[in-house]
Amino acid sequence: MGLLSNSLLALLVTAGLVVAGEQCSPETTAFRKDWRALNAHERTEYIEAVWCLRRQPAHLPNNEYPGVRDRLDDFVATHINYTTAIHANALLLPWHRHFTYLWETALREECGYKGYVPYWNWPATTNLTEDPLFDGSPTSISGNGAYDPNEKPRCDPPYGCEAPGTGGGCVTSGPFKDFEVHLGPFNNSHAGPHATLPESAWDYNPRCLKRSFNQPILDRTNNEAAMKRLLDAPDMDGFLDVMDPSDKSHIGTHGAGHRTIGKDMTDVYSSPQDPAFMLHHAMIDRMWTLWQERDIDNRRNALNGTDVMYNPASAPLVTLDHVLNFGCLDRPRTVREVMDTRGHDYCYSYH
Template sequence: MAWNAVFKIFVASLCLFSGSSTAFPFSKRQTTSLDIDTIQKQALANAYKVLDGTLSDGMTRGAGCTKSTVAIRKEYGDLTKDERTEYIRAVKCILSKPSKLPAGKYPGAKSRYDDFVVVHMNMTPSVHGTVSNFHRAYETALKTECDYKGYQPYWNWGKYADLPASPIFNGDNWSMGGNGEAVAHKGGNIGRAIPAGPGGGCVKTGPFANTTIHLGPLSPTMDPALKIKSNPQRDGYGDNPRCLRRDVNNYFTTQFLRPVDLASHITSNPTIGKFQDTLQNDTPQKAAIHGAGHFSIWGDPGGDVYVSPAEPVFWMHHGQLDRHWWMWANYLEAEIKTRTSQYEGYPNSAKGKPTDPQWLDVTAPTGTNGLPSNKIFSTTSGPFCYLYQ
């Protein structure tokens, strides 16, 4: 199986498993020799042109979003230690606040953070080919409910040759916690056997050591020999306290998430349909980018398609997914207007419509529940005002 996601992404496209697809040919209209750093620079330069009015992406821009006010989202390793400390504080704050869901309806929803996991679980089976405001709602919650002064960071998949030793997972005071403890296991199977990484056990180091997971598992992918506790309810909503497990590994990052792989994906898919299909669906030759990111963390709940937002790095992975789409939409000046508004569903499901409302229940920022999808296409239109560094 491969990870599938409700697209247009950000941090948190809604995740679904799907089958394979075939690779798509390169477009003759596009330059395939660009490296990922050049693509990023071109996308940022063009996005600034949109903000100063010398280029149009076809979206209605609020007067408050300008070059001087736009937020810049950064890669986690590029944040200062103080900035990382502030982000960690905000995430732990959300973990400590009580749930806003109806009492008793979801027994495993103990915290405000769990509210986002439940909404993801609810939406995963039924939403196809729609834009998602989910990850942006998470950032808003950090800001409005926990006084977070920064912006949602992302994890650049192609940046770290040794992911367990990266600033994200090295287990120091400024990381998102370490890898899981080394335990003997056989890896997992996602339609093909994947070798075990160096972890597999509970996270015991860093700021998120000894984090308790309550919801799920619902669709676990780790070795059954690890004996991860089953949920007391078949729907996964029961209270099932257990440790956060990880198996952070280099299997996917060294083969499928290299800078050259990311650049090739952006430059070789000229339409949103081809872009999202190749982003989501494995082929016999390679793992798709979206799933490769999830399974680079793996563990419980990171390897569970329904409950994966309970893994704190989920949001940085989906921040990178949003950035990946943002680069694709912005790096070719002549294509910006077309690509920003492109919208398409999956071959085996109903196509999404630009007017589809975004229903995010108790996770929606005030006044935004039911917002039409076409109001949130651009990162600098509607309620948004951010770019990627």
């Protein structure tokens, strides 16, 4: 028996005759793929769908959000609004899982995209400028930024300083070389447990997309050994220690992926402006999903941490009943609703 129509399924769910997620079966599960596994036509379809969102009108009101100019900016603004509640804590994984799903749904329902969000395979990317995802070809998501000799090393007190990347300027090749970003930039040093957005948060600030590839960060932090440590982690505390340690004792694979791309991807608030963001977070979700599936009974609902950045001791621990907010993108969701990729609204996994 095939999938129920969306309208019939909604009626049955409302009537209590079927539990959301029960329509998911091995035959109907969608699989998200490595970008490298997509053919040229599939890659082009994804690229065109991203540009389609750029052409769709925003749902957020322009008089309140003057910098939000299109549907893609709705996603950026939503991420900005909730940044300090969804990073370096228990909500990084569940919130971004649903955020990526909402992006995928918008591509499919609003732009006619037939596929699913692909992922960026970190350890397979041994040379960023030659990788099919970033080589600057027409079937990539564009390449590096122009070289900026004045780009400074990035210094964070807990981690020390990193050498600058190999770009720093505007992206110069590929389908997104003329791609504008509209919001920010934000000062990452202001991001913290009780940070508030600046008055200029929603100003319209059009400029080019910038990147600065840094292969050594990827090689050091997002390698095969790190993937093994993620999958072998005995509990969520161990998994997050590799993925995104809230104590800032070291950089995790989440942060390292952002820094590998550089510039706009390193803005903790507005990084969804770079088309690489969703593929990076699809890989994060992939590793979490694979970890869960190794022991689904014990790991499906595993959580660790609070809903406050860096998990201060005074903040209460997150539970499955904690409510996640997505602004104009979706209704509020409980954490329970987003923990199983084959439950509730979801029916997907990863190759």
